[in-house]
Amino acid sequence: MDYTLAIDDSPDTVPGGTGVLLLHPSTGETDRIDTDFLKKDTDRFLVISTRTTAREVTQKLDYYDVDAESAVILDTLSVDRGYSRRSSENVHYVGAPDDLDGIVQQTEEFLASHDGKLRVSLDSITELAYYAGEESTMDAIRAILALLDDHDAVGLFHLATEVHSDDVVDSYRDLFDGVIDLNEDGTITTDF
Known part of the structure; x- marks a missing residue:
């Protein structure tokens, strides 16, 4: 199954199983690329958020006019920070950003329990590595990429x-089928 990408300077479509790495400066405005990725050609999508809470993810989706009804959000922050939280059908939690096994398991459950065109957005690898270490994070990313391949999804x-x-950075580049470089000036270069 092919998926529309709708990202500047990238192929029109990519096959299921494709993982795309978005490289950006720390101050880079990634929301536009992320939401464009989630908007098109999608039945359901999972947002794994390591930088913002589920409430903030929902606000971002609303702001960029992404169909929040199609979203499942995995919030890795709220429990660790002691925020009040209520799980629902479309919002799940793990204890902290370093719960890599929990993140992989929730990703697998999402992919196994939904049909159609499925997308996963993980924002961000950097936060996972900060909490869990580079080597463990890289293993978790490999596991999620394998799940995308198994379930004909894209991420x-x-x-x-x-x-x-x-x-x-080069080690992560090598794991992915496509790389998007968001430059300081907002321009994009890609390598697929």
Whole structure:
């Protein structure tokens, strides 16, 4: 199954199983790319949020006119920070951003329990690595990419370039089928 990408300078479509790495400066405005990725050609999508709460993700989806009815949100922050939370059919929680097993398990449950065209957005790898370490995070990303392949889904994974060494960034690049570079000036270059 093919998926429309709708991202500047990228292929019109990519096959199911494709993982895309979004490299960006720490201050980069990634919301537009992320929401464009989620808007098109999608039956259901999972947002794995390591930087913002489920409420903030919902606000972002509303602001960018993304169909929130199609969203499932995995909030990795609220429990750890002691915020009040209520699980629902479309909002799930893990204890903290370093609960990589829980994140992989929730991703697998989402992909196994929904049909049609499925997308996953993970914002961000950088936060996972901060909490759980680079090696464990890389293993978790490999596991999620394998799940995308198994379930014919696609994913977009954020990584802040200046936080990681060039070698680490290159190691992540090697895991993905496509790479989007968001430059400081807002321009995009891609490699698929």
